[in-house]
Amino acid sequence: MNIAKKIKILLQEAELYHSQGLLNEAMEKYNNAKELIQSNEQLKTNQNLINGISKKILALKEDINKIEKAPKKPEISGKMQDLIKKMVSFSPDKNEDLKALDGAIALAKFGQIKRAISEFNELIKTDSLRIVAAKNMLRCHMALSSMDEAVAQYEQWTSDQRFSTIQLDKLRVFLENILKKEGVEKKLPKREPPKDSIDQDQVEGPDVEEDADIIDINSMGITIYRGPNKGQVVEFKVKFQLGNKVSLLIPIRDKDLIDVFKVGDIINDIQYYSAAALYRGSGTVTSVKEIKIGPLRGDYCVDIKILLK
Amino acid sequence: MAIFNIKKKEIECKIVYYGPGRSGKTTNMEYLYKTYKKQVVGEMVSVDTEGDRTLFFDFLPMGLGQIKGFDIRVQVYTVPGQVQYSSTRKLVLKGVDGVIFVADSLAVRREKNMLSLKDLQHNLKEYGINILKIPLIMQHNKRDLAEQGLPLMSIEQMERDLNRQLKVPSFSASAITGDGVGATLKECLKLTLLSFKKQFKSG
Numbered sequence: 001m002n003i004a005k006k007i008k009i010l011l012q013e014a015e016l017y018h019s020q021g022l023l024n025e026a027m028e029k030y031n032n033a034k035e036l037i038q039s040n041e042q043l044k045t046n047q048n049l050i051n052g053i054s055k056k057i058l059a060l061k062e063d064i065n066k067i068e069k070a071p072k073k074p075e076i077s078g079k080m081q082d083l084i085k086k087m088v089s090f091s092p093d094k095n096e097d098l099k100a101l102d103g104a105i106a107l108a109k110f111g112q113i114k115r116a117i118s119e120f121n122e123l124i125k126t127d128s129l130r131i132v133a134a135k136n137m138l139r140c141h142m143a144l145s146s147m148d149e150a151v152a153q154y155e156q157w158t159s160d161q162r163f164s165t166i167q168l169d170k171l172r173v174f175l176e177n178i179l180k181k182e183g184v185e186k187k188l189p190k191r192e193p194p195k196d197s198i199d200q201d202q203v204e205g206p207d208v209e210e211d212a213d214i215i216d217i218n219s220m221g222i223t224i225y226r227g228p229n230k231g232q233v234v235e236f237k238v239k240f241q242l243g244n245k246v247s248l249l250i251p252i253r254d255k256d257l258i259d260v261f262k263v264g265d266i267i268n269d270i271q272y273y274s275a276a277a278l279y280r281g282s283g284t285v286t287s288v289k290e291i292k293i294g295p296l297r298g299d300y301c302v303d304i305k306i307l308l309k
Numbered sequence: 310m311a312i313f314n315i316k317k318k319e320i321e322c323k324i325v326y327y328g329p330g331r332s333g334k335t336t337n338m339e340y341l342y343k344t345y346k347k348q349v350v351g352e353m354v355s356v357d358t359e360g361d362r363t364l365f366f367d368f369l370p371m372g373l374g375q376i377k378g379f380d381i382r383v384q385v386y387t388v389p390g391q392v393q394y395s396s397t398r399k400l401v402l403k404g405v406d407g408v409i410f411v412a413d414s415l416a417v418r419r420e421k422n423m424l425s426l427k428d429l430q431h432n433l434k435e436y437g438i439n440i441l442k443i444p445l446i447m448q449h450n451k452r453d454l455a456e457q458g459l460p461l462m463s464i465e466q467m468e469r470d471l472n473r474q475l476k477v478p479s480f481s482a483s484a485i486t487g488d489g490v491g492a493t494l495k496e497c498l499k500l501t502l503l504s505f506k507k508q509f510k511s512g
Contacts, residue, residue, distance in 0.1 A: 009458075016459050017417070020451075021331045021361060025417045070358050072393065076365070083354055083368055087386065088403055106400060110365055218435070237437045296508070 003040055007033050011053070018060065023067070027060045073111020081107060081115050097126050098242065105136060113140045124162065131167055132243060138175055147184060150175060158191045165191055217246055217306065220283075221271035226260045233271075244306050245286065252298040261285045261302045272306065282307050311406050311505060321382040322501055323404055324494070327429045328411035329421035330362065330390030333450040336484035337411060338367050338387055341494065344487060348372060350382070363389040366401045373498065383498065390425065399432045407444040407501035408433075409493055411484075412471055414451045416460040419470065426471055440475065444500035447472050447479035448493045453486055 014029035034053045037043045044050075085103030104119035117140045123133035134157065141150035154175050157163050163171070172188045179186050219237045224230050234257065240247040250258050265285040272279040287303035311322040326334040335355065342353040351370040358364040366386050373381040388398040402408075410429060412422045430440045447468075455461050462470075464481060472479055478496050482489030 013459060016454070016457055017415075020415070020454075022415070022417070025415075067358075067362065074358075074364070076356055080354060080356055080365070084365070087366070087368070087384075088400060109396065109400060216435075218437070239437060 003036060003043070007036055007043075010036070014056070023060055023064050027057060027064070030057050030060065075112065075114070076110075078115075081110075081112050084110050084112065085119075097123075097129055101129055101132065101242070104133070108136060108140055108143070113143050116140050130162065131170060134163075134167075134171055135174055138171070138178070142178060142182075147179065147182065150178075151186070151188065154188055158189055216274055217241055217272045219273045220246070220248070220304075221273070222267060223269055224257070224260055225265075225267065226262075227256055229256055229260070235273075239301070246304050246306060248302045248304065249291075249296065250300045250302060252300070258288070258300045258302075261288050263288055267304070270304075270306070311501075317380075318378055319380045319382060320376075320505070321384065322406040322505070323384045323386065324407045324409065324497055324501065325402055325405045326385070326387040326409045326411055327398070327402075327425065328388075328390055328448075328450075329413055329418060329425040330392070332390060332411045332413040332418070332422070332425075333482075333484040334387040334390065334411045335363050335367050337409075337448070337450075337482075337490050337493070338369050338385060340484055340487045340490045341371075341385070342369055344491070345371070362391055363387060365389065365397055376502065381502070385494075392424075395428065395432075398428065399435060402432050402436065405433075405436075405438075405443070406504070407446075407497045409446045409448055409497050410471070411448045411450050412467060414449050414461045414467065415454065416462050419462060422467070423470055444497060444504050445475065445477045446493055446497040446500070447475070447477055448482045448489065449479060450482045450484055452481045452488070453483035 010029045010033040014026045014033065017023075017026035017029060030053055034050065034057070037046065037050055037053070084106050085100075088106035089099035089102050100119070101123055104116050104123060107113075107119060108116035117137055120133040120137040120140065123129045124137070126133070138150045138153060141147075141153055154171060157171065158168055168191050172190060176186065176188055217238050219235050221233050221235050224232050224234055236248040236250070238246045239249040252258070263285055266282060267285065268282045270281055270283050272281055283304040283306045285302065286305050287301070289301050289303075291297055291299050291301055311320055313320055326337055328334050338353060338355075342349055348371045349369065350372040353367065353369045355367040356364040366388060369385040371383040371385060373383060375381070386401050388394070388401045408429065410426060412426075433440050433443060449464055449467050452461070464479075468479065478500070480489045480493045480496070482493060484490055
């Protein structure tokens with residue numbers, strides 16, 4: 001094939017790749033064509049041709065630059081934000097509160113921070129989600145680069161009677177740690193508990209409070225501690241995780257395994273597998289429930305609160 | 310995971326179009342939206358960024374009529390193909406029932422196809438789903454570009470690259486002309502509904 005034809009083909013390919021939105025591929029073809037021209041004694045003096053290709057390369061570079069500089073998570077319409085919530089809460093197994101929490105977390109992950117803050121603010125009204133919602137709300141303020149907002153929000157909560165003293169302490173430590181990581185040493189105010197009152201956390205059992213810094217667990221190795229399989233190590237896949245609470249799905253055909261778990265059991269020596277590492281720890285069984293509807297009807301969902309060493 | 314609403318006699322499932330950037334996932338959906346008006350039960354929602362690239366996802370709600378007295382509703386999504394949107398792809402896959410992998414037939418995109426398939430496998434695994442077990446269809450898109458003289462991979466090569474181990478049904482397609490688009494979705498829905506049936510039987 002003569003060189004002119006080769007160049008023509010390269011330029012045609014470049015145009016077509018450009019029209020397909022394959023900018024890097026188009027760029028490569030233009031560069032190949034330019035190199036061919038410059039290496040040919042007869043063609044390398046054809047300045048018009050070289051300039052034409054150089055212009056195309058420059059235009060492509062600008063397009064690539066625009067794409068790279070475009071905001072990765074711009075604010076989108078309310079309709080689209082609703083859709084994000086709907087998309088991630090597509091699950092038959094969860095209650096409405098958890099679906100709402102998933103939705104708010106997803107909004108934050110998709111960069112819809114202002115809407116996420118407003119959703120978390122609503123979720124704070126729900127007792128069982130208060131801490132996890134509050135922590136996420138503080139994170140959202142930080143994501144908006146508004147450290148002062150996060151601190152102001154915490155300070156506002158100190159006079160909010162929905163938060164118990166212990167809950168506020170958790171939030172204070174959480175926020176102080178984040179600030180420390182950002183290089184800000186700041187002591188946040190505490191709320192002093194009334195001397196003659198019993199804090200509600202002293203009488204209430206643990207709720208679904210989340211330690212949101214916990215790693216994602218993919219599966220768990222548990223040494224069976226009851227029943228015919230006692231002593232065996234069985235690996236369970238984690239179907240769902242919310243902070244330090246994981247849900248295992250056990251099919252009804254493994255009835256022996258389902259019978260092992262009783263609410264309140266403390267399981268020692270659990271191996272927690274994340275994508276990157278193996279951790280050891282213990283856990284408490286917080287719920288054992290039969291799934292009543294859907295394709296998994298009859299199977300069991302076992303919730304375990306994890307504690308890493 | 311599909312939602313079975315016994316009271317409303319409704320089954321709602323989620324199908325996701327996956328594949329490398331610019332492989333034609335959104336074009337598939339646009340064709341469905343234009344062509345299957347009877348089955349489309351709402352607006353197609355799409356957010357593009359600079360250069361017509363999908364930003365978060367595209368969404369199309371469809372209704373497939375009744376099967377054994379149950380209304381079948383399908384949420385169809387596409388993922389953003391660009392490499393940097395990995396976490397978004399994972400979120401879109403949450404609760405998926407069936408996947409259509411849109412592979413780009415252009416020879417220059419061979420490696421991107423393979424990387425994207427690996428990314429799919431990884432993201433499914435994160436949700437505890439085995440790629441060999443989920444209803445999955447392979448679509449070899451952009452076959453029409455051969456006419457324009459662009460070097461395409463042969464179907465045999467694409468099958469070797471992407472489908473040697475999976476052995477899932479595959480279709481040649483041109484999303485821009487609509488060739489193979491309907492057939493791909495139809496097959497995916499068929500496999501997805503069969504998979505529900507199996508789950509019901511074993512449950």
